[in-house]
Amino acid sequence: MDTCSIDSTCVEDMEHVQKSVVQLTHGLINNFCSGTLIKGPGDKIYILTARHCLVQTDQRFIYPSSSYDVIFDYKLPCNASQVDDVSATFDRYLTGVSVVFEDITSDTAVLELLQDIPPEWGAWTAGWDAGWVEPGFSFLDVSQPMGDSQKIASGKVIDATYQLVMLPDGHVLKGQPRNCTTEVCGYLLGVGTAGGMASGSSGSGVIDAERGAVIGVASAMAGKGRCSDPLVTDDSGGLLLYIGTLMKAWDMGFHKLFGRRVDGKRWAEYEKYTRHTPTLTIGNVVPEVNPRRGPTRFSVVLQQRPVRNTTITLTPGQPGLVRLSHSKLTFTRADWSQPQYVEITAVPNRFAINETRAFDIDLRWPVVDATGKWSERTKAISGAVWAERKGNSFFNPQEIQLPFRHVISLERYSPNVTLIAEREGPFRPVEYFKYTATGPQGLVIDTCPHGSASDNTTVVSAVFNQDWSLYNFYIVVSPMTDFNIPGESLNFTGKASVTISNSSLGEMLELFLAKDVIHEVTPMPGQTIAKGRSSPSTFYYRPETSMTVDVSTCNSNTTIGARLAILNDRMEVISTGGSPKVHACIPSMTAKLEGGQTYFFMVTTAVNQLATTRVLRQVAFTITKV
Incomplete structure (x- = not known):
């Protein structure tokens, strides 16, 4: 990170902000982004981030959102040198999120954290405000640039724009000027006056210094570099920050996450995270059962030593769809930190075996609060049983010969549960094909909606190969849309046509x-x-x-x-x-x-x-x- 970076701990009275900032990453691909914890309804904890952090078009079929890591409280003392021992630094992390909201018009996304946060970590949920904002205010931003420890930047918001276009080379184009006094602007433009930001700062919560609340997310950076210039306060500055606004996201469906009306309460205060104990960590938190591969399993472990022996009761919500190897798990004060495993098996004579179906499992156990009062808590995890036919995963692809034409029924792949997002949810409406070529050749893949498919459905494809010097290719086809709004975009409709043919190497090389x-x-x-x-x-x-x-x-x-x-x-x-x-x-x-x-x-x-x-x-x- 640049020498202009400032450790977040160098600013006093910011611990509640620091404790609400998280880093989003994956142990296998290292695509760092920043995020902010916010409180959802009931027990739900959401993570506010940038939508473009989710657009990993060549990886989203391999790494589901339920396998992404959330790193907590990664900060260093003021002016401390960068820590090189990654394993010793990343000691507070949880695995498993689900995308529940996306808005392309403000580059905003919201993830649901599928795990309990250990209360002893001292996390906070951020205050936020989706009300009207205009240029002219000072901002603060705490982020994790380049996956580094928390850094703070500050500056002044100087302009607003209705639309933002990010080009593949990283340059940013402002949209055509619109009347932002009558239309809600999707973006604000800020100029940095202290600190720095970099790749990895994307998605961090941008705070209105006067309101003391997050009003948007860091979307894109422009200007002359990553460092602020305190002497320049216009758009010729060293660091320019485009901010996706919550006021725009609110109008586009953000309010539905909280069960509120668009004209209802659109703000929240900072709040310290609490949970009655013991809390749980679930391994394989979104279990997927592929009947052709046999049972799958998930693990359960307590996050704290219990006051007394704790028995967890497990109940499938759809007993005609899946069976569990255990209906109860008991943890003692001696073995509370040892994971216990539960196998999930698809019922052989279940209904609709050629369709992918969602299931829920309820976990119930006794918990105690700080005053010693006992109660019962219920936590639900959701999974899916894949259709028992070829083409539903990398492990069970449909093997094809060329030329090939196929029509996909999109409804088969869309279990109607709230965890599902159109782009990055744990269950994807995807068809997997395998093609083994006899030698070098080109592949031409055409995908399009078929028949009465909905107009807002775009069908895309990707090709994967473990070793590109061999000729075994996996072709993945799925629908994709630009928006995911709770209650409105959970289902796909219609069918998709897939045509795959070969082409000469000369034609392919010319195209490439x-x-x-x-x-x-x-x-x-x-x-x-x-x-x-x-x-x-x-x-x-x-x-x-x-x-x-x-x-x-x-x-x-x-x-x-x-x-x-x-x-x-x-x-x-x-x-x-x-x-x-x-x-x-x-x-x-x-x-x-x-x-x-x-x-x-x-x-x-x-x-x-x-x-x-x-x-x-x-x-x-x-x-x-x-």
Whole structure:
């Protein structure tokens, strides 16, 4: 992080704010974002963040939101040096969220935390205000830039805009000017006067300093850099921050999360989080049962030593759909911290075996408050039994031959439970295909709504491969929409048509080069940074004369292992090296290249390991002439 960054602990009387800030991440992909705890109805705890943090189009089928981690209270003493021991620092985290609200017009998203927060962590839920805001106020922001410890920035809000467009290269375009005195603006523009922000600050709660409440989320940064310039207070400043407003999100459905009317109470105060104990941690908090693979299981463990032996009663809400291996779990004062496991089995003769169905499991147990008063608490977890047919998961794909045409019934994949979001919920309306090619070839995938499908449904596809030097491809097709509003966007309607055909390599290469999917290595020697993702980064080089080259990924910019495949212009693999399964770079890999021929270098970064530092997962691809 830049030297302009300020530890959040350097500002007095901010502990309640610090205790409401969390970091959103995943142990396997390291896509850091910031978030803010807010109180929902009943026992619900929500996390306010930026919608663009959820848009991981090449990863959302592999890493469901229920497997994301929420890191609490990650801050350092004022002016402390950065901690390098990640395992010792991230000691307060919980796994499991579900997306319950998205709004593209304000870049706002709300997640529901599916776990109890241990009361001893001292968490707070933030005060927020979705009322009218106008430029001219001072703001504060506490975030986790680049996955680092909490930093604070401050500044002045100077403008408002109705719409914001974020380009793929990170640049921001303001929408056409609109009359923000009569229309609720989706975004505010702030200029930083102290501190700094960076990638990873996205989603943090932006506080109106006078109101003392969160009024929006950090959406995008612009300007000359990550550092504020205290001498510049207009849009030529060093740090410009676009803020997605809660007032816009409120009108777009945020109010429904709280069961309120759009003209009802639209604010909340800061509040210390409390729970009667013992509280629980659930492993595999959104269990998914694939009948063809047999039972699945989840774990239960207490978060505190109980005052007395504690028995948890488990009851399935749909006994005709699933069966549990245990109806009761008992924890003693001696074994309270040891997880106990419950198997879930799909009922063999259940109804509608060709449809995906949701189920709930109620957990009931005695709890005690700080005064010694006992009561009973109920916590529900939700899961799904997948349709008993081919095509419902990576483990059970529908194997196809080309050319191929298929019509998907979207209703089959949409269990009607509140955990489901259209983009990132734990249950996805997805069809999985597997295609095994006999050699190099191109794939053309066309997807579109079919027949009477709803107009707001867009059908998308993605292709995955564990080892791109082989020819086993997984093709994933799903519907996608821009909004998720509670009570209005939980179901998909209609059908989708999928057509898959092959194409010549020449046609595919021409298309890829035109779309800048493949990058030319120039000049020699060349170096390019390949970001960690599920599909490979591909580079090509066409030497004028024959030569021997050396390829390496060992560099200070490399944070994870990778696999490299070198292919000729017929897409035949001529050399491979490295391993995406270990924390290791490729020190040296030599290849002989013929003059006038085109060669492709496919770098596949690991999808199943942490980066060795708290930076984005990346590999420095270097090619030199020997």
